[in-house]
Amino acid sequence: AQRVTQPEKLLSVFKGAPVELKCNYSYSGSPELFWYVQYSRQRLQLLLRHISRESIKGFTADLNKGETSFHLKKPFAQEEDSAMYYCALTNTGFQKLVFGTGTRLLVSP
Amino acid sequence: DTEVTQTPKHLVMGMTNKKSLKCEQHMGHRAMYWYKQKAKKPPELMFVYSYEKLSINESVPSRFSPECPNSSLLNLHLHALQPEDSALYLCASSQGLVASYEQYFGPGTRLTVT
Numbered sequence: 001a002q003r004v005t006q007p008e009k010l011l012s013v014f015k016g017a018p019v020e021l022k023c024n025y026s027y028s029g030s031p032e033l034f035w036y037v038q039y040s041r042q043r044l045q046l047l048l049r050h051i052s053r054e055s056i057k058g059f060t061a062d063l064n065k066g067e068t069s070f071h072l073k074k075p076f077a078q079e080e081d082s083a084m085y086y087c088a089l090t091n092t093g094f095q096k097l098v099f100g101t102g103t104r105l106l107v108s109p
Numbered sequence: 110d111t112e113v114t115q116t117p118k119h120l121v122m123g124m125t126n127k128k129s130l131k132c133e134q135h136m137g138h139r140a141m142y143w144y145k146q147k148a149k150k151p152p153e154l155m156f157v158y159s160y161e162k163l164s165i166n167e168s169v170p171s172r173f174s175p176e177c178p179n180s181s182l183l184n185l186h187l188h189a190l191q192p193e194d195s196a197l198y199l200c201a202s203s204q205g206l207v208a209s210y211e212q213y214f215g216p217g218t219r220l221t222v223t
Contacts, residue, residue, distance in 0.1 A: 032208040044214040099151035
């Protein structure tokens with residue numbers, strides 16, 4: 001069965017500190033992995049996807065197939081990064097997103 | 110227009126009522142989705158439409174009935190709901206069903222069943 005695990009419900013850091021939001025997955029095939037973000041009073045939106053290998057708003061995520069992980073990292077957190085972050089996966093051929101339980105990131109000044 | 114819109118924003122209905130949720134997009138997307146999100150939980154997929162045809166039904170009870178009358182519009186008809194169906198209902202769309210396409214989400218309709 002497909003499963004996405006985000007072990008931290010809440011991650012609290014100070015501005016300028018490094019951030020790592022953990023995501024582990026279980027999937028029998030070769031999945032596509034995504035990070036979605038929801039800022040306060042805004043709609044859910046895509047942050048980044050592993051296939052594009054891009055950095056968005058300073059965030060990066062590397063797919064580690066050996067450890068079945070897709071952790072989200074940012075070297076220096078900003079207050080505007082405070083939001084709910086969801087890791088999600090789908091199979092390569094067909095969009096059927098499965099979301100993790102989410103991690104709330106709180107960046108304090 | 111690069112947004113997915115949903116109406117109404119809030120809906121309160123009794124268990125014997127019939128109501129509908131509406132979702133609209135004008136981005137030319139051919140795949141549309143309904144998700145259910147309970148409080149403090151992640152979104153859970155309910156239905157997927159591709160080219161106006163139902164592609165996925167995630168074993169959703171028949172009291173939820175989706176409809177895709179055209180490529181821009183997606184409805185969710187509600188009948189004889191239970192209090193546990195109270196949740197935020199999210200609509201999303203994407204260019205197609207291929208995994209690389211981004212899903213664009215609407216703001217949701219918050220449903221309360223009394």
